[in-house]
Amino acid sequence: MEEAGHGLLLRDGFLLLGFALAFVLVFRRLGLGATLGYLVAGALVGPHVLGLVGDAESKIGIAELGITLLLFVVGLELNPARLWRMKRDIFGLGLLQVAACGLAIATVIALFARFSIPAALALGLPLALSSTAQVLPMLQSSGRLRTPFGERAFAILLFQDLSIIPLITIIAAMSRNPADAGGPPGWLLALYTVGAVVGLIAAGRFLIRPLFRLIGNLGEREMFVVAALFTVVASAALMELLGLSTALGAFIAGVMLADSPYRHELEADVEPFRSILLGLFFLAVGMMLDLGAIAERPLFVALMALALIAVKAGVIFLIGLAFRMTWRSALALGLLLSQGGEFGFVLFAQATDALLISPQAASLFGAVVTVSMATTPFLMAITAGVRAAPVTRDEEREGPVSDGANALVVGYGRFGQTVAQMLIASDVPVTLIDTDIEMIDVAERFGSKVYFGDGTRLDLLRQAGASEASLILFCIDGDQLEREMIEAVHEAFPGATIFVRAYDRRAVLKLKGSPARYVVREVMESAVKMARLALESLEIGEEGIDRSEDMYRASDRERLKVQFAENDITAARDRIITQPQRS
Numbered sequence: 001m002e003e004a005g006h007g008l009l010l011r012d013g014f015l016l017l018g019f020a021l022a023f024v025l026v027f028r029r030l031g032l033g034a035t036l037g038y039l040v041a042g043a044l045v046g047p048h049v050l051g052l053v054g055d056a057e058s059k060i061g062i063a064e065l066g067i068t069l070l071l072f073v074v075g076l077e078l079n080p081a082r083l084w085r086m087k088r089d090i091f092g093l094g095l096l097q098v099a100a101c102g103l104a105i106a107t108v109i110a111l112f113a114r115f116s117i118p119a120a121l122a123l124g125l126p127l128a129l130s131s132t133a134q135v136l137p138m139l140q141s142s143g144r145l146r147t148p149f150g151e152r153a154f155a156i157l158l159f160q161d162l163s164i165i166p167l168i169t170i171i172a173a174m175s176r177n178p179a180d181a182g183g184p185p186g187w188l189l190a191l192y193t194v195g196a197v198v199g200l201i202a203a204g205r206f207l208i209r210p211l212f213r214l215i216g217n218l219g220e221r222e223m224f225v226v227a228a229l230f231t232v233v234a235s236a237a238l239m240e241l242l243g244l245s246t247a248l249g250a251f252i253a254g255v256m257l258a259d260s261p262y263r264h265e266l267e268a269d270v271e272p273f274r275s276i277l278l279g280l281f282f283l284a285v286g287m288m289l290d291l292g293a294i295a296e297r298p299l300f301v302a303l304m305a306l307a308l309i310a311v312k313a314g315v316i317f318l319i320g321l322a323f324r325m326t327w328r329s330a331l332a333l334g335l336l337l338s339q340g341g342e343f344g345f346v347l348f349a350q351a352t353d354a355l356l357i358s359p360q361a362a363s364l365f366g367a368v369v370t371v372s373m374a375t376t377p378f379l380m381a382i383t384a385g386v387r388a389a390p391v392t393r394d395e396e397r398e399g400p401v402s403d404g405a406n407a408l409v410v411g412y413g414r415f416g417q418t419v420a421q422m423l424i425a426s427d428v429p430v431t432l433i434d435t436d437i438e439m440i441d442v443a444e445r446f447g448s449k450v451y452f453g454d455g456t457r458l459d460l461l462r463q464a465g466a467s468e469a470s471l472i473l474f475c476i477d478g479d480q481l482e483r484e485m486i487e488a489v490h491e492a493f494p495g496a497t498i499f500v501r502a503y504d505r506r507a508v509l510k511l512k513g514s515p516a517r518y519v520v521r522e523v524m525e526s527a528v529k530m531a532r533l534a535l536e537s538l539e540i541g542e543e544g545i546d547r548s549e550d551m552y553r554a555s556d557r558e559r560l561k562v563q564f565a566e567n568d569i570t571a572a573r574d575r576i577i578t579q580p581q582r583s
Contacts, residue, residue, distance in 0.1 A: 012053045016283055019045045024279075030377075035133045035342060038279050039370050042286020049291065065233075066277025067346060068250040069270055072232045074161045075254020076263050086155050093152060093323055094159020097337075101315050102128035108307050113300075115357075118174045122356040123365055125167050126347035127308055129160045130337040131373055133278070138336070138380070149329050152320075153336060164343055165251070168350055175354035192242045197252055200235055204256030212262045216437040216452055224262075225269045231257070232270070261440045264433065265453035268460040278342075285345045285366065293360045294367045301364060305371040309379070313338040335383060339376045340369030407431070407471035408464055408496075410455030412439060412448070415501050415522055416475030420448075428471075431464050456485055458492050466493045473499040479507045483514040490515035505560070505569060512564050528552070552577065 019041040027037030045052045106124025109115050115123065135157060139150045208231055215223045231253050239249035257263060294301055313334035320330025348362040357365075409420045412434040423430050432448065433455040434440060443450045453460045455474070466472060472489060474481055481500060490498060500516045502508045511519050528549060535545045555575050562572035 015045055015052050016041075016280070020279055020283055034279070035131060035282055036370065036373050038282035039286040039289075039373075042283035043289050043291060044286075045283075046287030046289070048289065053287065066274060066279070066281045067343075068236050068246055069232060069274035070278055071161070071164070072250040072254040073267060073270060073274055074158070075251045075256075076258050076267055086151065086158075089152050089155035089323075090159050090162075093319065094156045094162075096319050097156050097316055098125075098128050098160060098163050100319065101312050104311050104315055105308060108311060109304075112307075113304070115361075118176075119351075119357050119361070122171050122174065122351035122354070123348070123361070125170065126344040126351075127340050127365070127369070128312070129163070129167075129341040129343050129347075130157060130312075131339050131341040131376075132157045132161060133342055134339065134373055134376060135336060138377070149332065152323075152325070153333060156316075156333075156337060160341070160343075164347075167347055171347065171350045171354055171356065174356060176356060196239060196242055196249070200238070200249065200252045201256050204253070208257065209260055209262075212260070212452070213437050213441075216262070216435070224265055228266050228270050229273065259449075261444070261450055261452040264451045264460055264464045267463040268453065268457060271459065271463070282342065289363055289366055289370070293363050297364065301367045301371060304365070304368045305375070308340060308368060308372050309338045309375060331383070332380075335379045336376070338379065339372040344369045406469060407473060408433065408455070408461065408466055408469050409473050409475055410434075410461075411475035411477065411501070412436075412443060412450045413475070413477050415477070416473075419473055419475055423471075431469075433460075433464060456481070458488060461489065461493065466496060469493070469496050471499065472496045473501075475501045477503075479503045479510070481507070481511065483511050486511060486514040486516050505563070508560065509563060509567065509569060512567070 020038055023041040023044075024034045024037035027040070028034060044050055047053075102121075102125040104124075105127045106117075106120040109124050110117055110120035113120075135153060139153060208227075211227055212224070215227055232250050235249035235253035236246035237249075240246050257266060313331075316334035316337055317327075317330045320333050321327065325333065345366055348357070348365060351357045352359055352362045407423050407428050407430045409416050409423070409430055410433050412420065412432050413436070416432070416434070420430050420432055432443075432450040433453050434450050435452065435454055437452065440450045440452055451464065453464070455461060455464075455476070461472070466489075472493065474486075486498060486500065489496075498516045500511060500514075500519045502511065502519050502521050504521065508519055508521060531552075532545055532549065535548065555577055559572040559575045562575070563569060565571075
């Protein structure tokens with residue numbers, strides 16, 4: 001029996017991953033996004049079409065951990081400084097968008113679909129949320145994420161992610177389920193929430209941060225993955241024990257580590273699990289779509305999707321104008337956020353459990369979300385000509401001022417500190433990365449925020465904002481960098497100019513042919529400086545000192561040229577200055 005169950009699990013996994021791989025590749029190729037590919041793959045492989053895989057309910061229970069991890073990552077993005085800078089857009093533009101769109105859509109559903117007011121709210125408010133999983137990659141691929149337009153879109157998505165917890169609470173408050181009615185009173189639930197949040201923040205400061213510091217000191221990188229998953233699961237389990245939202249627990253876990261040095265390392269380690277589980281979640285949602293119910297009412301699904309897009313685009317367009325956006329930017333923002341989002345499926349499930357809507361209604365509106373998501377790339381492509389306008393000076397910016405920064409300095413030792421401070425002195429935003437826990441702690445005492453992480457990892461560099469950065473400066477001590485690694489960084493982030501600190505001539509030779517723009521030997525300039533000072537102390541004239549420096553530099557260049565050509569550190573030994581040079 002156990003062997004049969006094990007074989008079935010492997011077969012289901014093979015089919016789900018195979019269909020997901022095929023459809024996500026196709027949908028990505030068509031520019032429709034991975035989320036839609038997962039949903040269609042799930043619908044095809046599920047019981048309503050091919051019937052190859054069943055038991056979607058149990059799979060979605062496991063896959064909901066993907067939503068939990070997504071909220072953890074959202075929490076990690078909430079750096080207090082970034083929140084403060086974007087506060088007007090997040091809590092002004094974002095709040096107005098969710099409230100206005102939610103109420104407008106709920107009104108349409110109540111008037112034209114004949115749902116009760118609680119049911120209309122349980123459907124309309126979730127439909128106000130857009131697809132973070134679809135919109136952010138579109139902004140990144142178009143290069144607009146760090147523009148004023150992109151930051152406003154991100155601010156709205158950020159508030160939408162924050163609003164999930166209040167929306168879950170609203171649905172719970174309207175619940176018709178007797179099991180929900182037998183729960184604790186509202187004031188006690190609120191007390192539990194406050195206590196749990198305070199407890200999680202305290203645990204983060206006094207338990208979790210010391211734990212990560214210990215792991216960092218031990219150099220056990222794989223333990224970071226275990227510790228990160230433990231933090232998420234433990235926080236979610238605590239909230240579930242208290243009868244609260246597990247999503248809230250994961251979110252708080254992320255927030256309490258958002259300002260820690262381990263943020264980028266945690267994002268890089270959690271990202272693969274989040275992506276896989278979120279993909280499985282969308283597969284399970286696709287399997288649960290009642291295509292029979294949709295086939296009975298295709299006109300309803302089409303018209304409701306059209307109404308959703310029109311209402312959201314119109315409301316966001318008017319809000320954008322109220323926030324002094326140009327009409328083209330406001331229209332682009334409305335169309336970009338006009339679709340339903342992935343969290344709609346979560347909230348529809350909550351509404352079904354609360355007996356506010358029927359499972360059939362949840363399937364119908366799940367299909368509405370799916371259709372609306374499919375239209376977004378087409379809408380953006382069709383309206384490109386209307387929205388296009390010459391970029392004005394008001395829309396330009398010197399460079400990113402967000403957490404992603406314009407320069408990444410990898411290694412914050414004595415070399416990296418000098419490089420970083422000179423960049424910062426020129427108002428260049430810098431993200432600092434190092435693996436030395438003691439150095440990170442010392443830097444924090446002197447007011448510098450250094451993130452823990454292995455800056456030679458592409459996934460960590462991507463999490464730290466390398467895709468938007470103009471400079472990547474490797475200031476790592478020792479002979480650690482290989483040409484292949486620099487080539488991989490250049491291929492992954494072609495927009496960034498790469499600088500490398502080289503330990504000595506051997507390190508320079510190792511990087512021969514690499515795409516690094518500049519390779520700087522760490523002690524050469526300081527040694528030349530000392531030699532000049534020594535010659536000055538002997539009262540040798542400026543002209544003689546300059547001649548000695550020029551002679552040394554010319555000899556050094558010739559040696560390097562020959563050594564590069566012969567790939568031999570011992571070549572050109574005769575060019576080393578070992579005897580007085582008589583003029």
